[in-house]
Amino acid sequence: MLKFYEKLDEVIRENEKNYYKILAFIVDEIGYISDETVKYIAEKLKIFDFTLEGIIEYYPKLSRARKMDYVEICIGKNCGVSMPQRKIEELEEKTGMKIVERVCLGRCGKQKVVKINGEIKNYDLEDELEKILLKSKKIRS
Numbered sequence: 001m002l003k004f005y006e007k008l009d010e011v012i013r014e015n016e017k018n019y020y021k022i023l024a025f026i027v028d029e030i031g032y033i034s035d036e037t038v039k040y041i042a043e044k045l046k047i048f049d050f051t052l053e054g055i056i057e058y059y060p061k062l063s064r065a066r067k068m069d070y071v072e073i074c075i076g077k078n079c080g081v082s083m084p085q086r087k088i089e090e091l092e093e094k095t096g097m098k099i100v101e102r103v104c105l106g107r108c109g110k111q112k113v114v115k116i117n118g119e120i121k122n123y124d125l126e127d128e129l130e131k132i133l134l135k136s137k138k139i140r141s
């Protein structure tokens, strides 16, 4: 994710006045626009979040990515989860969520960690993960 933010910083620097281009870069890179990313860009550009939200709402490519549920599965040493790409794609298909792997989400404990739409959840078995994902899906129009 660090590399993503490094690239994003560069895109922000090169496109300070072109908010669409910055947001489209995010969609092309990771496939979803999280609350965290919107806040990050707004802070960098010293603008309000709602300025970006207005642009997101206007462009279907951006609004689809904003409505998408996104999941970060921790594959850090403590969580020790690394799923085969096939399994991730299967889960994405079943849940309709965009799933990415992250190395340590900073919540190491006894259970495995997953971040769903920015919210941290814990689980023990892989089977539980699918249930948690389905339960956490956003209900958006």
Ligand code: FES
Pocket: 074, 075, 076, 077, 078, 079, 080, 103, 104, 105, 106, 107, 108, 109, 113
């Ligand atoms: S290793 Fe998973 S939260 Fe740190």
